[in-house]
Amino acid sequence: xxxxxxxxxxxxxxxxxxxxxxxxxxxxxxxxxxxxxPDTAPYLVHGRKIQLMFKETEVVIGTREDLPVSLQxxxxxxxxxxxxxxxxxxxxxxxxxxxxxxxxxSNSVERLGLRENSEVYAMVKLNEMMLSE
Amino acid sequence: xxxxxxxxxxxxxxxxxxxxxxxxxxxxxxATLYGPSGAGKTSTLRVLxxxxxxxxxxxxxxxxxxxxxxxxxxxxxxxxxxxFVFQDYALFPHMTILQNLQFALGKGQNSDIxxxxxxxxxxxxxxxxxxxxxxxxxxxxxxxxxxLVQQPKLLLLDEPLAALDLExxxxxxxxxxxxxxxxxLTTLLISHDVGxxxxxxxxxxxxxxxxxxxxxxxxxIFLPKRVSGKFQFTGEVLKIEREEVVYVLTIRIQNTVVxxxxxxxxxxxxxxxxxxxxxxxAFNPILYKL
Numbered sequence: 001x002x003x004x005x006x007x008x009x010x011x012x013x014x015x016x017x018x019x020x021x022x023x024x025x026x027x028x029x030x031x032x033x034x035x036x037x038p039d040t041a042p043y044l045v046h047g048r049k050i051q052l053m054f055k056e057t058e059v060v061i062g063t064r065e066d067l068p069v070s071l072q073x074x075x076x077x078x079x080x081x082x083x084x085x086x087x088x089x090x091x092x093x094x095x096x097x098x099x100x101x102x103x104x105x106s107n108s109v110e111r112l113g114l115r116e117n118s119e120v121y122a123m124v125k126l127n128e129m130m131l132s133e
Numbered sequence: 134x135x136x137x138x139x140x141x142x143x144x145x146x147x148x149x150x151x152x153x154x155x156x157x158x159x160x161x162x163x164a165t166l167y168g169p170s171g172a173g174k175t176s177t178l179r180v181l182x183x184x185x186x187x188x189x190x191x192x193x194x195x196x197x198x199x200x201x202x203x204x205x206x207x208x209x210x211x212x213x214x215x216x217f218v219f220q221d222y223a224l225f226p227h228m229t230i231l232q233n234l235q236f237a238l239g240k241g242q243n244s245d246i247x248x249x250x251x252x253x254x255x256x257x258x259x260x261x262x263x264x265x266x267x268x269x270x271x272x273x274x275x276x277x278x279x280x281l282v283q284q285p286k287l288l289l290l291d292e293p294l295a296a297l298d299l300e301x302x303x304x305x306x307x308x309x310x311x312x313x314x315x316x317x318l319t320t321l322l323i324s325h326d327v328g329x330x331x332x333x334x335x336x337x338x339x340x341x342x343x344x345x346x347x348x349x350x351x352x353x354i355f356l357p358k359r360v361s362g363k364f365q366f367t368g369e370v371l372k373i374e375r376e377e378v379v380y381v382l383t384i385r386i387q388n389t390v391v392x393x394x395x396x397x398x399x400x401x402x403x404x405x406x407x408x409x410x411x412x413x414x415a416f417n418p419i420l421y422k423l
Contacts, residue, residue, distance in 0.1 A: 001399050034361040035415050041361065053360070056396050057379070085377030090396075101396055103379055127416040131361040 002059065002100050004052045006030070011044055013037050018044060020131060022052055024097045030073045032129030043133045051132045058128040059102035061091065062121040063112055071123040075100060079118040082109060093122055134159060135287060135319060139180055139190035139200070143343070145171050152176050152187075152343040158287075158321065158336075160195075163313055165322045165330045167354070168340035174323045177340070178289045181321070182217055183210035194286060216280030216288040220296050222272040224264040230275050231260040237282035250278040253315060254308050270301035274308060281312060288313070288320040294329065303388045306332055327355050327408045331367050332387060355408070362412035370407045373400060384411060 009029060010021035018037050023029045030052055038044040060071060077095035089109045091102045100122045114120065135158040143150045152173045158164055166174040179185035181192060183199065186207055192200040199208045224233050234247045251257050254274045264272055273293060280288060290309075294302045310333055313320050324330050330337060330351050337354045339347040347354060355367060371390065372383035380400045382393045393411060403409065 001396060032361070033416075035363050036361055055394075057394060083378050088377050088379060090378035101398075103396075127414060130412065130414060 002054050002056060004030070004097050004100075006050060006052065006097075008044065008046055008048045008050055011038060011046065016040075019126070020044065020050075022050055022131075028075065028097060030075070030124070030129065031126045032131055033126045034131055043131070053130040053132055054124050054128050056090070056101035056103045058124055059100060059104075060123040060125075061102055061104055061108070061112070061114070062123055063114075063118070065121055067121075069123070071125055073124045073126060073129065075122045077120055077122055079114060079116055079120050081116060082114060084109065091120075093120060095122065134193075134195065135181075136193045137177075137181065137191075139187035139192065141176070141180070141185070141187040141189075143173070143176060147171070150343050152180075154180075154340075154343070154345060156338055156345060156348075158319055160319055161317050162336060163310075163318075163320045163322070163334050164336040164338065165324055165334040165351070166338050166340055167324065167330060168346070172340035173343040174340055175291055176343075178217075178291055178321065178323065181287065182215055182289055183208060183213050214283065214286040216283070216285035217291070218273075218276050218280045218289070218293045219291045220293060222264065222269075222276040224272060224275055224279070226264050229261050229263055230256055230267075233264070233275060234279050234282055237279045239283055242283070246282055246284065250281055250312075253311060254278045268301075270297050270305060273297065273305060277305075277309065277312065281316060281318075284316060286319065288318045290320065290322040290324075292323050292325070295325070299385075300388075302326075302329070309333065327351075327367055328369060328385070328387060331355065360410070360412050361414075363415035364413040364418055366411045368409055368411050370403055370405050370409055373403065373405060384409065386411060 004024060006022040006024040008020060009023040012019040016037060017033060017035055020032050020034060021029050032052060036044060075095050077093035080092040080094045083090040084106050087106060088103055089106045093100045102122055138155045141152045143152050154177050166177060168174055176185060180187055189202045198206045199213055200206060238244060251260060256274060256278060259271060294305050306329055334351055337351050338345050339354055366386045368384040368386040370382055371385055374381050380395045382395055384391050384393055
């Protein structure tokens with residue numbers, strides 16, 4: 001599991017759901033969608049410190065920033081290590097907001113030519129982001 | 134309402150200890166005492182049962198004083214209208230199951246209750262058997278039924294299921310819950326099993342050093358942090374296996390066994406037997422109509 005810390009900088013509510021923007025640095029904000037509203041979840045407060053949690057198996061790896069994909073949560077980093085198994089590989093990525101792990105297929109590691117010190121973009125769908133106090 | 138505010142000096146394993154308990158139970162509530170050994174859980178039950186006399190304070194049950202130190206009231210256990218079930222079943226070995234239950238009837242009490250209890254706890258087929266012929270789970274079902282023959286105002290359970298195997302424990306939890314609901318009982322349970330507490334109990338008193346350190350619904354006590362994932366369960370780790378670069382954990386959630394993939398960081402602090410929160414986003418599960 002990956003865990004990043006930031007502050008809530010935006011809450012967009014519709015019905016029982018909220019799209020929460022969490023600011024990690026000046027340049028980097030990530031978004032999570034949750035089935036909560038400020039009325040049901042006391043931690044949904046503007047400016048509140050919050051943890052973003054997401055599984056390493058939900059982290060998509062890209063090698064370019066401007067890919068035409070729907071994912072908006074994108075964190076730039078440098079590949080620190082690649083641990084390769086027959087089917088799956090674990091990547092450790094160093095980013096400005098801390099280390100991120102990603103588990104992708106070994107086939108994709110090969111296909112994208114990923115190796116230590118490759119520049120990568122770690123991407124996560126907003127419905128895979130969990131919030132925790 | 135059952136209200137208790139008592140103090141008693143006890144000799145614990147690590148020297149003297151002050152039991153100082155204030156608790157209140159609403160009628161129909163299923164509450165649990167949780168905490169380490171020697172925290173005062175069994176002593177609290179014994180005070181309620183009248184088996185232990187506090188030094189100070191009072192125990193009041195639906196307006197009736199069961200204990201009042203100032204007025205020198207200490208109602209004996211037999212006059213309190215309680216049911217008490219322990220880990221060992223304490224049945225009469227020479228009597229049949231039916232006789233064991235009938236023995237608990239009060240003078241002139243209608244025996245229909247015995248039949249009803251045997252029905253709910255599925256003991257009818259065993260009515261003419263004697264306790265030594267029964268399994269542990271069956272004997273505990275008898276003990277539970279016997280404790281309810283007099284329709285107690287308060288049911289006290291001191292780790293009644295702790296000695297049973299997992300499957301039997303899960304079945305007995307269902308019987309216990311059904312009895313609690315059917316007879317509108319007020320129940321106070323001692324248990325160390327978080328899954329059991331989450332399943333049965335609406336209120337937890339967490340004891341430490343003879344005092345109530347924390348109280349609240351089980352979710353507030355056992356789920357340490359608020360996590361937004363809507364798909365949340367508590368489970369017990371049964372197995373941890375490494376598969377290539379990930380770990381696959383086998384986890385029991387109530388009576389279902391599931392598998393969860395986890396990373397090294399999560400597994401590092403875990404071992405078999407640990408209780409875990411299993412959380413996922415509501416977006417992930419798929420549904421099939423059965």
